[in-house]
Amino acid sequence: xxxxxxxxxxxxxxxxxxxxxxxxxxxxxxxxxxxxxxxxxxxxxxxxxxxxxxxxxxxxxxxxxxxxxxxxxxxxxxxxxxxxxxxxxxxxxxxxxxxxxxxxxxxxxxxxxxxxxxxxxxxxxxxxxxxxxxxxxxxxxxxxxxxxxxxxxxxxxxxxxxxxxxxxxxxxxxxxxxxxxxxxxxxxxxxxxxxxxxxxxxxxxxxxxxxxxxxxxxxxxxxxxxxxxxxxxxxxxxxxxxxxxxxxxxxxxxxxxxxxxxxxxxxxxxxxxxxxxxx
Amino acid sequence: xxxxxxxxxxxxxxxxxxxxxxxxxxxxxxxxxxxxxxxxxxxxxxxxxxxxxxxxxxxxxxxxxxxxxxxxxxxxxxxxxxxxxxxxxxxxxxxxxxxxxxxxxxxxxxxxxxxxxxxxxxxxxxxxxxxxxxxxxxxxxxxxxxxxxxxxxxxxxxxxxxxxxxxxxxxxxxxxxxxxxxxxxxxxxxxxxxxxxxxxxxxxxxxxxxxxxxxxxxxxxxxxxxxxxxxxx
Numbered sequence: 001x002x003x004x005x006x007x008x009x010x011x012x013x014x015x016x017x018x019x020x021x022x023x024x025x026x027x028x029x030x031x032x033x034x035x036x037x038x039x040x041x042x043x044x045x046x047x048x049x050x051x052x053x054x055x056x057x058x059x060x061x062x063x064x065x066x067x068x069x070x071x072x073x074x075x076x077x078x079x080x081x082x083x084x085x086x087x088x089x090x091x092x093x094x095x096x097x098x099x100x101x102x103x104x105x106x107x108x109x110x111x112x113x114x115x116x117x118x119x120x121x122x123x124x125x126x127x128x129x130x131x132x133x134x135x136x137x138x139x140x141x142x143x144x145x146x147x148x149x150x151x152x153x154x155x156x157x158x159x160x161x162x163x164x165x166x167x168x169x170x171x172x173x174x175x176x177x178x179x180x181x182x183x184x185x186x187x188x189x190x191x192x193x194x195x196x197x198x199x200x201x202x203x204x205x206x207x208x209x210x211x212x213x214x215x216x217x218x219x220x221x222x223x224x225x226x227x228x229x230x231x232x233x234x235x236x237x238x239x240x241x242x243x244x245x246x247x248x249x250x251x252x253x254x255x256x257x258x259x260x261x262x263x264x265x266x267x268x269x270x271x272x273x274x275x276x277x278x279x
Numbered sequence: 280x281x282x283x284x285x286x287x288x289x290x291x292x293x294x295x296x297x298x299x300x301x302x303x304x305x306x307x308x309x310x311x312x313x314x315x316x317x318x319x320x321x322x323x324x325x326x327x328x329x330x331x332x333x334x335x336x337x338x339x340x341x342x343x344x345x346x347x348x349x350x351x352x353x354x355x356x357x358x359x360x361x362x363x364x365x366x367x368x369x370x371x372x373x374x375x376x377x378x379x380x381x382x383x384x385x386x387x388x389x390x391x392x393x394x395x396x397x398x399x400x401x402x403x404x405x406x407x408x409x410x411x412x413x414x415x416x417x418x419x420x421x422x423x424x425x426x427x428x429x430x431x432x433x434x435x436x437x438x439x440x441x442x443x444x445x446x447x448x449x450x451x452x453x454x455x456x457x458x459x460x461x462x463x464x465x466x467x468x469x470x471x472x473x474x475x476x477x478x479x480x481x482x483x484x485x486x487x488x489x490x491x492x493x494x495x496x497x498x499x500x501x502x503x504x505x506x507x508x509x510x511x512x
Contacts, residue, residue: 030377039476059377059458059460059463060460061459074365075366075371076365076377077377174476177477178475181476204478230366232372
């Protein structure tokens with residue numbers, strides 16, 4: 001026989017192997033979360049400890065809050081970790097999720113170029129700061145991806161009575177880290193969560209300008225996907241994650257996470273139970 | 280901020296030191312794309328063979344269709360496979376979304392038109408003498424197919440290499456249906472996209488170098504197959 005590239009003799013075993021491997025996938029916990037928890041490095045800090053405690057492997061799908069909630073609605077993940085309280089309440093009310101479990105928070109802040117063309121430095125009212133940006137014509141990069149940060153940004157523009165549009169308003173459609181990089185490259189302002197900001201501040205030419213306004217609070221919650229609607233979800237593992245995150249051990253791990261020497265997230269489930277039973 | 284030079288040096292360091300995180304990602308890429316090629320190739324070659332040597336109504340249309348599909352964007356494939364495999368889609372019960380099998384399905388769809396179009400051309404190019412033999416055997420027979428496949432083996436090898444080169448470098452479909460999950464569905468292109476968005480360029484550059492080296496190797500192999508095919512038509 002001459003050389004053959006495709007001898008039939010090993011074709012069948014090879015195909016059998018392919019499909020064998022195709023179907024051999026275990027059922028770990030699927031977590032849809034925001035780019036802010038992943039890009040800030042928090043999950044890389046928390047999840048190994050969770051796995052060491054429970055033996056449950058968590059597979060992270062990092063998207064915006066809006067998409068994370070839609071993945072939960074469709075039953076494509078077991079649990080979501082997001083930061084948009086209003087959208088979360090709708091998610092639970094619609095029957096997609098069992099319950100909101102708040103477990104940590106941080107804050108948003110406005111960052112911008114060091115030369116600060118809109119003169120935000122010293123401003124404490126975030127809505128006033130947005131009005132100034134719009135008036136100055138300085139550029140602003142929006143996430144534009146229906147993420148939690150984007151939802152917050154839109155609510156703030158609304159509070160300012162403005163409908164941002166035009167060349168100065170850049171809708172990126174990217175994750176938080178990418179948007180910080182874009183704002184740095186463009187010399188633009190943007191709204192960021194504190195965790196991602198601490199992770200990126202040394203890599204981008206931006207400065208923190210407005211923070212501390214109570215309207216910039218950024219609470220995070222985990223919500224298990226309701227097994228009554230999607231019986232295939234790994235509900236037990238989802239509840240294990242909820243309980244661990246809200247346990248003293250999980251809360252300590254959140255508090256201990258430091259970025260460039262600063263605490264990035266504040267645990268909020270320590271002490272008396274603060275889960276919301278009725279919205 | 281890291282300069283380009285220091286990121287590049289760091290990238291070389293990662294490659295040379297055999298950084299396990301880096302090579303795991305390379306492993307995912309190869310494992311997924313090799314399985315996709317193994318599944319896609321046999322049926323695609325049969326289709327290429329049929330389109331090359333069987334006259335039937337609508338053949339021209341099918342050939343045009345596959346040639347059009349050559350230009351199919353990976354994100355469109357990703358979107359389609361995503362909709363099929365989502366729990367709300369018709370194949371949702373498989374639970375394949377955000378797993379390697381989903382990436383494999385997407386890459387099969389991407390590889391198939393390339394394999395069909397190039398294998399059809401390879402089958403068309405075989406010695407008419409061999410074709411006579413096949414005609415006496417009966418062109419529809421398995422013997423006919425294997426005989427011609429042996430004659431066209433270098434052209435078919437080139438088809439496989441070209442298709443592999445396409446799917447191992449695609450990012451659109453893998454990102455959408457794989458979800459870029461560390462240790463599972465993070466392959467070279469999705470890792471480069473992520474590292475770039477995180478601003479840590481060294482690993483992105485290192486992975487890019489792996490892809491470039493691979494492309495070079497595949498092109499050399501492609502050239503070799505095509506030269507052999509021309510020398511022994």
